Structure formats: structure tokens, C-alpha cells
Amino acid sequence: MKRDLILKIEHMTKGYRTEEVLKDVNLEVESGHIVGLLGRNGAGKTTLLKTILGLGVHYKGKIYFRDRLLNPEDLEQKSRIGSLVDVTFFDDLTACENLKIPMMITKGLGKRDAASQIDEILEFVDLADAKKKRVKTFSFGMKQRLALAQALITKPELLILDEPFVGLDPIGIEETTGRLKQLCEQQNTSIIFSSHQLTEVEELADEIAVLSRGKITCMDTYENIRQRGKSLIELMK
Incomplete structure (x- = not known):
């Protein structure tokens, strides 16, 4: 087979x-x-x-x-293809704002659907309560979870x-x-x-x-x- x-x-x-x-x-x-x-x-x-x-x-x-x-x-x-390799963030932006950047390559996704997808991914990595917090306030573990969210945001295969x-x-x-x-x-x-x-x-x-x-x-x-x-x-x- x-x-x-x-x-x-x-x-x-x-x-x-x-x-x-x-x-x-x-x-x-x-x-x-x-x-x-x-x-x-x-x-x-x-x-x-x-x-x-x-x-x-x-x-x-x-x-x-x-x-x-x-x-x-x-x-x-x-x-x-999503990746967690040499991840960088904009520390002065929020978790939500950081995730909007890689979503720019996703075609045909309206603002409402994009916002819903970001909320879904942040919930998945247990960062829903921190979506409006600036990344510079995050612990290392929170940054690792945000890095995973960033890798997943386009729903890669x-x-x-x-x-x-x-x-x-x-x-x-x-x-x-x-x-x-x-x-x-x-x-x-x-x-x-x-x-x-x-x-x-x-x-x-x-x-x-x-x-x-x-x-x-x-x-x-x-x-x-x-x-x-x-x-x-x-x-x-």
C-alpha cells in the first residue's frame, strides 16, 4: 500500500x-x-x-x-507549514497582535474569522486570559506557549x-x-x-x-x- x-x-x-x-x-x-x-x-x-x-x-x-x-x-x-524555530515576538505588542502578523499570508480570511481563529488558538494553548497583555510581561513558559500558537495560527498540515x-x-x-x-x-x-x-x-x-x-x-x-x-x-x- x-x-x-x-x-x-x-x-x-x-x-x-x-x-x-x-x-x-x-x-x-x-x-x-x-x-x-x-x-x-x-x-x-x-x-x-x-x-x-x-x-x-x-x-x-x-x-x-x-x-x-x-x-x-x-x-x-x-x-x-508551521514552525517553532528561532521564534521572535514584538514585545511591545499583545499576544493577539503578534498572532495577527503570520495570519497575513492566509488568503480569503475576513477580520471576523481571523479574530475567531486567534481566540481559538489562544484558548488551545491556555493563553486566552492573556490575549491583551503585552508579550514583554510574559514568563518564559507563556512565551513558549505563544510560540506554539504562532506555529499553529494558519492551521498547518x-x-x-x-x-x-x-x-x-x-x-x-x-x-x-x-x-x-x-x-x-x-x-x-x-x-x-x-x-x-x-x-x-x-x-x-x-x-x-x-x-x-x-x-x-x-x-x-x-x-x-x-x-x-x-x-x-x-x-x-
Whole structure:
């Protein structure tokens, strides 16, 4: 049976000056699946995620989104991919005002519908009561939730999240994990996330991709990895 792929990367190679960071990377993400990306610091995780988003345009290889070559300048494609990578906010604006900015690429959405969508997303990330507060007054955890809201505001089919659990307390991690599972189960959202939180990767990811020395050295379910007697730490070395 043909797999329903939302993202396919073929032979991606990328470097900075004389250093090759990604080396012939191949990766497939099925629709509605969650892929956890693991690797040591410097393994190339953030570079890979940024390249998928078009933030690193000079690379060799091909990236397909829904069987079409990914074009970072295609606003229709761009609206279908949400990201939490190098997130920035306008600190003097409110949470609501910050979310209006990425919605500008969503065509055919009137002001009333846009406002309703913003309210819905803020409710989802538990920031409804803070919608009119300026972001500079937010705690780190609140900013992380707003970053997730920003990634979700165009109702994307694919989410790309770089370290979504960093800086969160155990309750915040549990809540974020629950929200991501809910998106996958209820909206068939596909997710790629990088993390150093091994427990969360084991629990959340349908497949785990291990990036080591610039290459994907393992792509499998945690259960299969465990049954082979391997640990995630071993695979990352």
C-alpha cells in the first residue's frame, strides 16, 4: 500500500564554508505522524529543520511537500507549514497582535474569522486570559506557549518544532505533549520536533530519527529500537 507522505527529503547535503553539516540526508514523514529528531549538540538538527523551512536555501538535494518540490517563496505552501524555530515576538505588542502578523499570508480570511481563529488558538494553548497583555510581561513558559500558537495560527498540515520543551517545567512539558498529540489525533497534523528530552521523544514520537555526524543513522519506532537492545543514547554517539 502506498504511504501517504507529507514530506520527503532526498540526498540533502548542506555545509557552511568548508564544513559539511548535513551529508546525504534522506527522511520521510507520513501524514498524521510525529517524528522525533534526536542528536548531540552540533549534529545538524537545527540546520535540517531550518533548511526544510527555506531558511538555508543553499543546499544539494530535494525536498518534497505533498509530492511537490518545496518552494520557500510559495505562500500557499508556506501557510501549510508551521514552525517553532528561532521564534521572535514584538514585545511591545499583545499576544493577539503578534498572532495577527503570520495570519497575513492566509488568503480569503475576513477580520471576523481571523479574530475567531486567534481566540481559538489562544484558548488551545491556555493563553486566552492573556490575549491583551503585552508579550514583554510574559514568563518564559507563556512565551513558549505563544510560540506554539504562532506555529499553529494558519492551521498547518506540517509542524516543525525545534526544542519545543526547552525551559518548560514538568507540568508545561506534559501540557505541551498533550497538545501535540491532540493535534495529531484530531486534525491529522504531521509533526517533526527536535528535543533532548528523551522521555518525551519516547512517549510522543511515532518514529525516531537519529542524526549523527550529519547523517540519519536510524529511523524507527522506539519499540523496535528497544527490542533490538539499543538505547537512544547509544544511537546518538
